[in-house]
Amino acid sequence: MAVPRLYAVEFAAVAERDLLAIVEFIAVDDSVAALRVLDQIESRCAALKKMPERGRVVPELAAFGIYTYRELVVAPWRVVYRVSGTTVSILAVVDGRRNIEDVLLDRLIR
DSSP states (O other), X not given: XXXXXXXXXXXXXXXXXXHHHHHHHHHTTXXXXXXXXXXXXHHXXXXXXXXXXXXXXXXXXXXXXXXXXEEEEETTEEEEEEEETTEEEEEEEEETTSOHHHHHHHHHHO
């Protein structure tokens, strides 16, 4: 029986900042809820080490023919990532109620 391939899951610095901002925002009202959200997002990301293709292609990018970025939805957040070789790079954790195109454009021009 073949041994399943495991991928390394890494957070880009900007994705770490996204996650910290989310947790800090929630913690203002409810620190227990903030920790629960952090655990939820980190757990879903960690699961990518076994099946990184489980997330869907980011629809807004697919509309432009860009299929290299995938996402997990941990409502209401979207975790955007890319698989390269045996590494899964978490690139952004954004509020799903925001326009992802605006978020990505803002990051590109900074």
